Amino acid sequence: MDSRPVSIKDVADRAGVAVGTVSNVLNHPTRVSSSTRERVQTAIDHLGFVRNDAARQLRAGQSRTIGLIVLDVGNPFFSSLARAAEDCAAENGSTVVLGDSGQDVEREARYIDVFEQQRVQGMLISPVGDVGPRVETLRKRGMPVVLVDRVDAQRRCSSVSVDDVAGGYMAVRHLLEAGRRRIVFVGAKAEFQQVADRLAGARQAVEEHDDAVLEVVEADAMTVLAGRDVGGRIAQRPPGELPDGIFCANDLLAIGVMQAVLLIRGLRIPEDLALIGYDDIDFSASAVVPLTSVRKPTELMGRTAVELLLEEIESPSSRRRQVIFDPELVERGSTTAAVHAAG
Structure with missing residues (x-):
């Protein structure tokens, strides 16, 4: 039994159309006649085709994923913050991928490497130590970063924190x-x-x-x-x-x-x-x-962090902001x- 994933070519062969036609059905359906769309969709359903969105995003040089690195996902503060960030990202058409540094500098660095390799839209980082030099490198490469629960005193990036x-x-x-x-x-x-x-x-x-x-x-x-x-x-x-x-x-x-x-x-x-x-x-x-x-204000911090990141993605030259909330x-x-x- 062939266990390889169903490819876009398999769908094209099944529907009796060109690979480009299947691509148009997936990405630009208005360019294809309704009868052809139906034929392609029938082939997709029959074969169980699942589009490789990660590969598509890499080819396009774009992603709808945000990397979030927290100190300890077992701490309800960070799990609540992550949920708020996920909700805000979803409302804006993005998803959040969570990494738990475990308060370990090397583990934090590995997550940063992985997220950069995956070409995420940007990163939200609750840092273990001084990530200033790494943040500067990321931003020079065009990767937006927002610090969470930590002020960036040198204003290298935006941040969300509490006094x-x-x-x-x-x-x-x-x-x-x-x-x-x-x-x-x-x-x-x-x-x-x-x-x-x-x-x-x-x-x-x-x-x-x-x-x-x-x-x-x-x-x-x-x-x-x-x-x-x-x-x-x-x-x-x-x-x-x-x-x-x-x-x-x-x-x-x-x-x-x-x-x-x-x-x-x-x-x-x-x-x-x-x-x-x-x-x-x-x-x-x-x-x-x-x-x-x-x-x-845990939920407000999570949502504000995502909003600041999306703001920078939309306008890379926008002013970096340090948002500091008052405790209660x-x-x-x-x-x-x-x-x-x-x-």
């Missing part, structure tokens, strides 16, 4: 207003600009209170399991060395910390320990103790009772 310094300040100020003074910041890999910015904002808030201290605890990753490990270590401290407030660089870390301090030490949240996360993923509201979090504090049970008590 994470303000978000970090907002989170820790909230803990300070609850009367907390021994605060721990939990984050991973300070080279992530988002983590560094949230820590910078946290430090600004603490500096406004002479009696407050901020301790930085590094997690192995930005995951629930990593948060559980950090929370376990904190929970095992002597009573006099326990913090009374914890700010985690994302909600996954915060949920892990919450699980550990509740199960291992039996601490009460927020009475003994006020806890706040970042991103406001869907799981936050349904945690054992509903988690206070700093919200980022969402108070829930992991801090709210403590704030009310302090008030």
